[in-house]
Structures are given as C-alpha cells and as structure tokens.
Amino acid sequence: MAQSSGRAGTxxxxxxxxxPTFRGARGSFAYTAGKDVTGYYFDFRQPxxxxxxxxxxxxxxxxxxxxxxxxxxxxxGGFLYEAPVAYYRKSESWNFAPxxxxxxYPYLTRPIRPGxxxxxxxxxxxxxxxxxxxxxxxxxxxxxxxxxxHGPGSDHLxxxxxxxxxAKLPTMERDSICEQCHLSGxxxxxxxxxxxxxxxxxxxxxxxxxxxxxAGSPSELRVTSHVENLAQSECKRRSxxxxxxxxxHDPHTVPAASEKAAYYRDKCLSCHQTSSxxxxxxxxxxxxxxxxxxxxxxxxxxxxxxxxxTDHSIxxxxxxxxxxxxxxxxxxxxxxxxxxxxxxxxxxxxxxREGNPTYTERAFRLLQQAAANSTADAQxxxxxxxxxxxxxxxxRALTAYxxxxxMDSTQAPVxxxxxxxxxxxxxxxxxxxxxxxxxxxxxxxxxxxxxxAEALLxxxxxxxxxxxxxxxxEFNPAFQPPQDLVERLGR
Numbered sequence: 001m002a003q004s005s006g007r008a009g010t011x012x013x014x015x016x017x018x019x020p021t022f023r024g025a026r027g028s029f030a031y032t033a034g035k036d037v038t039g040y041y042f043d044f045r046q047p048x049x050x051x052x053x054x055x056x057x058x059x060x061x062x063x064x065x066x067x068x069x070x071x072x073x074x075x076x077g078g079f080l081y082e083a084p085v086a087y088y089r090k091s092e093s094w095n096f097a098p099x100x101x102x103x104x105y106p107y108l109t110r111p112i113r114p115g116x117x118x119x120x121x122x123x124x125x126x127x128x129x130x131x132x133x134x135x136x137x138x139x140x141x142x143x144x145x146x147x148x149x150h151g152p153g154s155d156h157l158x159x160x161x162x163x164x165x166x167a168k169l170p171t172m173e174r175d176s177i178c179e180q181c182h183l184s185g186x187x188x189x190x191x192x193x194x195x196x197x198x199x200x201x202x203x204x205x206x207x208x209x210x211x212x213x214x215a216g217s218p219s220e221l222r223v224t225s226h227v228e229n230l231a232q233s234e235c236k237r238r239s240x241x242x243x244x245x246x247x248x249h250d251p252h253t254v255p256a257a258s259e260k261a262a263y264y265r266d267k268c269l270s271c272h273q274t275s276s277x278x279x280x281x282x283x284x285x286x287x288x289x290x291x292x293x294x295x296x297x298x299x300x301x302x303x304x305x306x307x308x309x310t311d312h313s314i315x316x317x318x319x320x321x322x323x324x325x326x327x328x329x330x331x332x333x334x335x336x337x338x339x340x341x342x343x344x345x346x347x348x349x350x351x352x353r354e355g356n357p358t359y360t361e362r363a364f365r366l367l368q369q370a371a372a373n374s375t376a377d378a379q380x381x382x383x384x385x386x387x388x389x390x391x392x393x394x395x396r397a398l399t400a401y402x403x404x405x406x407m408d409s410t411q412a413p414v415x416x417x418x419x420x421x422x423x424x425x426x427x428x429x430x431x432x433x434x435x436x437x438x439x440x441x442x443x444x445x446x447x448x449x450x451x452x453a454e455a456l457l458x459x460x461x462x463x464x465x466x467x468x469x470x471x472x473x474e475f476n477p478a479f480q481p482p483q484d485l486v487e488r489l490g491r
Contacts, residue, residue: 001251003066005121006142008040008059013066015087022095028104029478031085033059033094042072042085042094044106046478053477057108059083061138063120071097073112076475079133079443080112105478109444112138114196119181122148126196129410131442149177149251151201164201171241175227176205178245183227185211185333187350189342192377206334212346214328226312228333233314239271261290268292327358341370341380348383363387371400378408385417394421412441416448428455446472450481462489 003011017035028049033042038058045054057074064070068090072083084107086097100107111132117124121139147153151164166177180199190196190209199208213228226245230236236243248267255263268291277284279294287293296310330346332338338346344366351359367384370376376384385400398421404414419434435452438445449472456465466489472482 001065001144004119004143005061005063005117005139007137008062008072009035011062011066011070013089015066015070016092020093022093029053029106031094031106033085033087040072042083044084044477055106055477057083063116073138074108077443078127078136079130080138081108081132081444082110082112082116084108084110105476109446109475111442111444118196118198119144129441131410131412144181147201148198149201166201167246169202171244172204172206173202174246175244176203177201179205179211179227182225182245183211183333184225185213185228186330187212187346189345189349192341192379195379206332210338210342210346211333212330212338212343213333214325215331216325216328226310229312230314233312234316235271235314261288261293265289265291326354326356330359339370339375340366340373341375341377344370345380345383348387360387378404378411378414381407382411382414385414389417409437410441412438412445412448415441416445419448420451423451423455428459431455432459443471444475446476446479446482449475450479450485453482453485457485457489465489 009015009017015033017033017040021030021032023030029044029046031042031044033040035041040059041056042059043054043056046052059072060075061073061080062070063073066087066089068088070087070089072085072087074081074083082097084097084100084103085094087094100110113132114124114126117139121142122145123140125135125138125140127133127135149164149166153163155161156163166174168174169177176199183205188209188211191207194208197208199205205211230243230245247270248264272291277291279287283294292310295314295316296312298310330343330350344363347359347363347366350356351363363383364387367376367380367387370380371384381400381404385397385404388394388397388400397417401414401417401421404411405418409415415434415438419431419438422428422430422434432452432455435448435455438448439452449468453465453468453472456462456468466486469482469486469489472479473486
C-alpha cells in the first residue's frame with residue numbers, strides 16, 4: 001500500500017522500458033514505452049496509413065504497487081489522464097491499460113478523478129471546480145499513508161488522543177478500513193455531497209457511499225473484490241465477525257516469497273487441523289504444503305486482462321464462479337432500503353456501461369421518482385436529463401439540465417448539453433459560453449471542441465476555431481471531425 005503511487009520510474013519493482021512494440025487485435029496503432037533524457041514516455045504510430053498519425057506522451061506518475069500491474073498518468077497542463085499503456089508484472093511487458101483494448105486509436109482522454117487517487121495516494125491536491133486538475137505535485141505523499149487507517153496524527157499530538165487501532169474497532173468500523181479500497185461491488189454510489197471524500201478512520205463506509213451488488217449472484221473475481229469473495233466463503237460464514245482481513249494479513253509487512261506458503265499455512269491452521277487436508281502426500285509436496293495453492297488459487301480477473309489475483313472465496317474445490325445475471329436486482333451490500341436517487345444512479349451507470357436496457361429503464365423510473373420527491377441532486381438530474389434527451393423529450397431534458405447546472409456548475413457533461421441546446425437555437429454566443437465552461441472543467445472533451453470550433457466559425461472567428469481544433473487533435477490525433485474542419489479552414 002505504501003508503494004502504490006509515485007513518479008514514473010521510481011517504484012519497486014522496476015519496470016522494463018525496453019519492451020517490444022505491441023498492437024491490439026483490433027487496433028491499427030502500435031505502441032512502445034521507453035526512456036530518454038527527458039524521462040519516461042510512450043510512442044504511438046499508425047503504420048501503413050496514407051497520412052500516418054503518430055506522437056509521444058510523457059509518463060509522469062504511476063499508480064499501482066507493481067505486484068500485478070502498474071498504470072501511468074499523463075499530465076496535460078495540470079489536468080491528469082490515464083495513459084493507454086500499462087506495465088504487467090507477470091509477463092514483464094507493456095500492453096493496453098484496462099478497458100483500452102476496445103479502442104482502435106490512442107485513448108488519451110480518460111480523466112484521473114480524485115476517487116482514483118484515494119486508494120493509491122495521500123494528501124491529494126485537487127483543484128476545485130475541475131474534474132481532474134491538480135496542483136503540482138498532484139499528491140504530497142505517494143502510496144497509502146499511516147493516517148488512512150490510524151487517523152490524523154495531528155489530533156494525537158494536540159490532545160494526546162489515541163491513534164485509531166483498526167483491530168480494536170467495532171466490527172463494521174474495523175472492516176470499513178479495508179472495505180474502502182477492497183470492496184468494489186458492481187457499483188459504488190457516493191452519498192450526495194460526499195463525492196471523492198476519504199473515509200475518516202473509525203467511521204463506517206456506508207456513511208459515505210452505498211455499495212451495490214447483484215442479488216442472488218456470486219461476485220466475479222475482480223481486482224478489488226476481496227471483501228465480496230471472502231464473504232462468500234464457508235470460512236467467513238462460519239467464523240462471522242472473528243474472521244476479517246487482519247486475520248491473515250499484516251498491513252505493515254509482507255512475507256517474502258519463500259516464506260508465503262508457511263506463513264499463510266500457519267494462518268489456516270489457527271482454525272483448521274492438518275488432518276483435515278485430504279490432498280495426497282505427493283500433491284502437498286508439489287505445492288510446498290501450501291493451503292492457498294489449492295483453496296485460494298490465483299485466477300484471471302473479470303475486469304482486467306493480463307492480471308491474476310488470489311481468489312478469497314476459499315473454495316473447498318476451486319472452480320470458476322458463474323457469471324452474475326445481467327438482469328438481477330441491484331441491492332445494497334450492507335443491507336437496508338436504498339434511496340431512489342442512489343439506486344437510480346446505480347442502474348443508470350451500470351446500464352450505460354453494459355448497454356443494458358433493463359437497467360436503464362429502471363434507472364429512468366427511479367430518477368423520475370427522486371426528482372418528484374425533491375431528493376435528486378445535480379448528478380441524478382444530469383442522468384435524468386440524458387434519459388429525457390434519448391427519448392426526444394427536449395423540453396423536460398432542458399429543464400433538468402438547467403436545474404442540475406444551478407445546483408452544481410462543475411459538471412462538464414451538463415455544460416456540454418446546455419451548449420448544444422443553445423447551438424440548436426442559433427444562440428452561438430450562448431453555446432460558446434457553455435462550451436468554454438465545460439472545457440475549463442475538463443479540456444479533453446474533443447467533441448465539445450469540434451462543436452466549439454463550428455460555433456466560432458459561425459461568429460466570424462476562424463483563428464480561434466483553428467486553435468480549438470488543433471487542441472482537439474492533441475487529445476485525440478485520430479478524431480476525424482476536427483481533421484475535416486481543419487481542411488475546410490485550409491480551403
């Protein structure tokens with residue numbers, strides 16, 4: 001945890017920056033990571049194209065301990081984005097970052113929001129009013145610091161108040177320490193006004209957010225699904241509150257590779273007996289008498305390719321968990337009745353991510369209910385507005401967008417939509433004003449930049465239009481609409 005972020009090239013274990021070029025199955029671009037006098041970088045190029053697109057971007061920071069993989073961060077004028085390349089420890093090679101392999105162009109516009117840093121860095125320096133702008137450096141302490149689990153040291157120094165000891169907290173507060181980063185669920189929905197807030201040590205995670213899972217379905221193995229998988233295990237169900245992450249893991253030290261089998265075997269034998277093992281003597285010797293080799297194997301994760309993680313469901317006879325139903329109800333992991341706003345957002349986000357019409361329809365009804373009950377915040381209203389817009393109900397969509405903007409003027413998608421409505425009315429000055437605001441929140445909205453250029457042209461500002469298009473192509477060199485518009489300007 002203490003090594004989960006930092007400046008590129010400074011983390012342990014060290015990455016290789018001499019790996020060969022790679023290309024995706026669908027991608028027409030080739031990528032290479034390297035190092036020169038300016039620092040660490042990756043190149044992209046489009047072999048065989050008539051007018052090849054190519055470029056280089058610096059890799060400024062890394063995120064991830066490197067035990068399985070490490071992602072990288074691009075810094076564009078203080079706005080941070082995830083690099084489309086990542087380093088994978090097992091193969092000691094570079095490949096696409098998670099989720100990027102579906103794109104056939106260099107995906108340079110995935111914003112690094114504060115939530116991305118909360119489990120990887122400490123003392124984050126976000127610039128308010130933006131989606132992903134940070135001071136330099138973006139975090140003052142690489143990795144997860146002591147105060148994340150033990151509370152502020154300043155309180156201890158000022159009053160002598162004891163530091164938090166997670167092992168001595170009540171069960172839910174104790175488990176929340178680990179759950180804040182190791183409980184992914186299907187989706188996590190922050191409570192209104194508590195987006196991107198760190199969990200104070202000793203508080204319950206459910207005070208900040210609602211974690212939703214699919215009802216009646218075992219969780220797939222994901223990179224941050226350890227809590228869910230452990231809850232499915234017979235060990236946890238029989239042990240109840242006694243068994244928690246700290247039973248087997250010491251957060252302050254990691255056993256050496258040569259000692260892991262014996263270390264974790266001793267943990268298992270604190271509850272089980274050697275005589276309970278039915279494996280043959282030869283099998284046990286082959287696995288170095290390791291309990292986890294049989295009962296907690298390392299399996300591929302469902303959310304990230306090229307990565308395997310330990311399966312914490314502790315199966316008696318290991319097997320792949322069935323895929324959760326795509327139409328199952330979403331329910332809170334901690335139980336209770338969720339607010340219409342929270343559940344509506346959960347269905348909306350997963351429905352959009354999966355192209356799931358069952359979920360999007362549920363989301364629409366729930367967000368309508370939240371709006372009718374005056375419990376919808378700006379985020380909920382923005383999703384509701386988009387649903388109205390998809391249904392060609394522009395009057396209700398515009399009303400919802402305007403209400404969302406009055407509540408929170410830091411949502412770039414809302415500003416982008418309001419600009420589009422102004423453009424449709426022929427109000428080019430109004431469109432430009434909203435699109436400028438959207439780009440101040442996140443400058444990588446390339447479609448907004450293309451639309452902005454069109455509005456600037458219609459108001460007699462070709463030089464400003466050309467600058468907007470050039471900036472769009474910096475963020476997405478393969479994006480065709482700005483290229484076409486640049487050609488028009490050239491004529």
